[in-house]
Amino acid sequence: MNIKDLYYFQRLISTQSYTQTAADFHVSQPTISQAIKRLERHFQTTLFFRQAKTKALVLTPSGQQLLLAANDIIANWQHVNESIGHLRQHTLRLGIEPSVSERYLPALTKPIVEKDLLSSIHTVEMGANQLVKQVLNGQLDIAVSCNLDQTLDERLAVTPLRPFTFKILCSPDHELTKLDHPTFKDALQHPFVILNATYLSKLVFHQLAEQLSIEPQVMFESDNGTLINGLVRENLALGFISDIGAEPEKGLVEIPITDVQAPSVHINMIRRAHQFPIGLFKDVMDIVEETFKDDSI
Template sequence: MNIKDLYYFQRLISTQSYTQTAADFYVSQPTISQAIKRLERHFQTTLFFRQAKTKALVLTPSGQQLLLAANDIINHWQHVNESISHLRQHTLRLGIEPSVSEHYLPTITKPIIDQGLLKSVHTVEMGANQLVKQVLAGQLDLAISGNLDQTLDERLAVTPLRPFDFKILASPKHPLAQMDEPTFADALKSPFVILNATYLNKLVFRQLAEQLSIEPQILFESDSSTLISGLVREDLALGFVSDVTMLSHQEDLVELPIRGVQVPNVHINLIRRAHQFPIGLFKQVMDIVEQTFKDDAQS
């Protein structure tokens, strides 16, 4: 048995045709038949049978188990090939969430430049959910992403870098800023301006409102921190921000803690596929990222 036999088996079940499967791989039909026989001899079982009326290939329980395993093996094999190719080319694809990028990318980039790695590290920016999907699909090697703790996939190796701390941002003129220990329910009586779906803040904000069964008033969603701080400053809305995405030019605004709801655990994480071993360039970049966050926490 070899891995190509698994490829043939997977495609045969998908196409339901020996002829089509052979054509897809540019081999003869007997090659596909022999691969199936090798698999059945190896496992000493029948993997599928052909239904009399429809001629469909129907998996046996053993065949169902092998197909699930074949899907995983083939995915891992493709990821290994990609990883070795990048090691050979001395390249690494790093994804970073916009809110994290705004605060940390300049600090991360400096040691990458100092160590002569800039040409080898290709950085892209995208939302947290998309980052996780692309790491799992092998399209990214590493990602720095804000994640709800319960949303992380067991196929990922996760290094927590730092927690998020969420706050309400208000104008000093806003009634909320004059109250003693206002709750989140008090805040939801006013309209909010929040970061858009590219940022994790929106998901956390929605979860907090759902705890209170209150539909929040969203005045505006934006990826512009300047616009958000301007609307809050003019007392047109409250802002919902994290200490990672604290807005520029907000020294004259009031930060209020979140009270009366259970704030979900959210961390910035360094994520990779669990079977991806940190060696060479991979380990160099991981060390740079981890040291950047460690230095930031100590400053």
């Protein structure tokens, strides 16, 4: 069986037209017809039939199964071509989430430079959801990302690097500090300034508020940790921070969250499950894992 036959089959079902499919691939219409016949001979079944009234191509159960498989095979084949192309060029695309890069990028970069790999690694910074999408569609080879554990796709190979927790950040003059055991419920009576949707912390913040059935007062969202620290320092709002980002300013008070169940969250290294860690790929994976084993960071 020729993989190109799967391409023809996939496009034919999409276009519903032999003529259009042939034009899309710059081949003759009989080429498409012969490809479908080869597939049907191989599987010894009928893949679709043409509806009498609408002339639409209607998949049989066998055709539906083959289309699902063809989508995966074609996607994986494209990823394999891209991966081998990068191996030939000795390049790798690494994605990293902003909150992770703030703290860990210098430590990651040092061994990369020492091993003379800097020119071979193209690093981009983006939010967790976008990182996962780009790894799945082959635009990134490896990503270091903060993720809710239950949201990760089964098509990914995931290496947990470290868990992390969230805390409330406030000015020492804030009335929350006057309570003996301040809670997240107490904090939600006051306005917050939080990181925006680029960061996982926004999702976690709203999940925790939902547990208490309280609509939070979000005064401001930002991707700038320094700005958040400034607003908290001036006692204009509370902050919601994790223990992986840049260190908060000295003098600000961190309050642990103990009255609600935080979701399980980790910094993970993620890649496509079928991607084999060899050569440069394995070198970078080893560097990432070693970096996060260093508890002194």
